[in-house]
Amino acid sequence: MLDVLHQLGLGFLHLAQPANAAALVVGLVVGMLVAVLPGLTLVMGVVLALPFTYGMEITPSIVLLTAMYLSGTYGGAFTAILFRIPGEPLDVPLLWDGYAMARKGQAALALGWTLFAALWGGLITAVTAVGLALPFAKFALRFDTPEYFAVVIFGLTGVAALGSGSLANALISLCIGLLLATVGVDPLYGAERFAFGVPILKDGIEYLTVMVGAYGLGEVLARLERAFASPPLERSGEIQTRIPRLRDAWPMRATFARSSLIGVLCGIVPGAGATVASFIAYGTEAQYGKARARLGSGIPEGIVAPQIASTATVGGHMVPLLALGLPGSGATAVILGAFLLHGVQPGPQIFQTSADMVYTIFASMFASVLGMCLLGYFAIRPLVKVLYLPEAATSAFVALFCFVGAFSARNSLTDLWMIAVFGIVGYLFERWRFPIAPMVLGCILGPTAETSFMTTMIANHNDWTVFFTRPISGSVMALAIVTLAYSLIRTLREQRRMLAISGR
C-alpha cells in the first residue's frame, strides 16, 4: 500500500513535467469540446486525437487521451442541461431531470450538481484504478496462453453482449473485426490469407484505419445523410454554475454510493461502459431511490446518479486495460492503440517495466478530475459557444482529420483508400444498427486471440477442453458464457415485452 502511494507521489512529480502537464491541459479542453459538440462523439474525438500522439513520448500521449476520455464524460452535461442537446448518448438521462431543473430557472444549480457528481465520480474512479490495477496485474502474472485466450474471449463477448442494441448484430460486428485481423500473412505458417494478390492486403489491415474510418468518417457520412440536422438551440436559464452545499448532498449519500458502485462495476466489466452505467444508475434511482416518485421532475438525484456512474466507469475501464491489455470500450481500445503504436503492450509486466508511466497515468486521472471541474466551472461560457459553429464545417474538418491522421501513421496513400472504405462500412453499420465497437475491438484483439488459441492447441495436442478444465481459464470462459446467456435472455424478454405491447 505504501509502495503504491510512493509510486503515485512520483507519478504526480512526473506529471508536473511540461510535456505531461501540457498534454493533460490539451486533453481536458479538447475532451470537453468534443463532448459539447453533438456531431462528435467521445470515442471519435479520442480516435481523431490519436494521430497527433505519434510524435509524442508515450506518457504524454496516454495522459492526453485519458484526460480527453475523463472530461468527455462530463462535458456533454452542459448542452444536455442548458440546451436539451445530449453531447453523448451517456448524457441522455441528464435530459430528464437536468433540463427539467433548468426549465424551472435553476440551470446554475443543475450544473452545480453535475460538477459535484463528476468530481465525486472522478475521484472514485481514480481511487479505483490505483487500488485495483496492481492486484489485477499480480493475479494476471499466473496467466498462460489458455487464460489469455479466455480473458480475450470474455472481453470480446462482454463488449458484444452488454452494449446497447441487438446481440446478433454485435456478434456479427465482432466476427467482422476478428476476420479483418486475419487478413495478411499468418504468423505461424507464413500463409497468405484473404490478400487476393493485393500488396497492401498482404501487410494486413491496420486497425487504425478501421477505427478512424468506421468511427470518424462513418459518423460524418451518417450525419451528412441527415443534412446535419440538429434540434434548434433552446437556451434555458443562465450559463453559470452554482455549487450545491454539502448539507444538501448528505441526504443523497445512498444515491452517491449506489451510483459509484454501478459506475465502477460497469467500468470493469468489458462492454458495459458509461452509457449503460448512466442508464442503469438512473433506472436504479427510479426503482429504489428515496425520491423515486419525483424523478423526472427536475430533482438533484436524477442528475447526480447518471453523472457519477458515467464518470466512475473510466477507472474501471483502465484497470483491465493496464493490467491485462484488455480494453472494455471504444475509448480504451483507442488508448490501447496508442500504447501499441509506441511499441508498448499493456499487461501485468507493465507494472514492473514501466511503473513510472503507469503511475503518471494514475496521477493524471486525479489531476484530470480536478482540471475538468475547474474548466467546467470557469470556462463554460466559451465552451458552449462551439454549439453555434455550423456542423457542415466542423464535420468537413473531422473528415479531413481522419484522412490526415491515418496518412501520418505510415505516409501511405493506400491507407486513405482504407479509411474511405471503412468510412462507408461505418456508415452501413450505423444505417443497419450494427455496433462499431465490437468490430474495432475484434480487429485489435484478434491477433492475440488467434495466437493464444493456436499456441494452446499446439501445446495440448488440439485438445480444446483445456480452455474449460484449467481453473482460471475455465472460470473466465464460464463468465463469458454467462454474459452471453444473460444478453440472450434479456433480448428474448425484450422481444416478448414488445410483442405484448403491440398485441394490446
Next chain:
Amino acid sequence: MRGASRFRRLGARLQASLPYAVVFAAAAFFYFVAGRFQYAAKPEELGPDVWPKTILALAMAVCTLQIAWQLLRPAGDGRGASPKAESGEDAAPRVPYLLAAGIVLTLAYVAALEVLGFFLATAAYLALFMIIGRFRRPLAVAATSVLGSLAFVFVFMKIVYVSLPLGVGAFQAVSIWILALLGVR
C-alpha cells in the same frame, strides 16, 4: 387490400433480412477462400484456416438465425428506443443524394490527392463538403476551406513533419509555392 398489406409486410421482412443475407453470402465466400490457403501443413497441427473458418462459421450461424427470425417473427415486433433516438437525432429525414454526393466527393478527394497535391485537393474538398452539407455562406466557405487547408499544411509539414503529397506538374508548382509562403522547407 389485405393482399397488398401482406406484400408490404413481406417486403419489410425481406428488407430487414437483407444485411444478414449479404453478410452470410460474404462469409460463405470467404469460407470457401479460406479452404484454399496455400501452406506447408504440419502433421497433427491446426492450419492457418482454422481460426478464420471458426469465425466465419459463427458469423454464418448468427446470420442464419437472424434471417429466420426476420422472416418468421410474429407481426408487431420491434426494438426499444436507442439513446440516440431519444435525443431526437434519428428524427431528421434521410437525404440519400447528400450521402451519395458525400461518398463520391470523399473517394474523389483520395483519388485527387496524388495529382492535385494536399493543399489544392483539401481546399476543394472542404469547400465542396460544406456546400453539400448545406452551409450556404460563400465567403465563409471559401475562407474556412483555404485557411483550414493552409493551417493543416503548416501544422503537419512544419511542426509534425509529415510529408503530405505535393501533386504533379503545375499543381506541384503551386504546392511548392504555398510551402515557401508558409516557410516550410
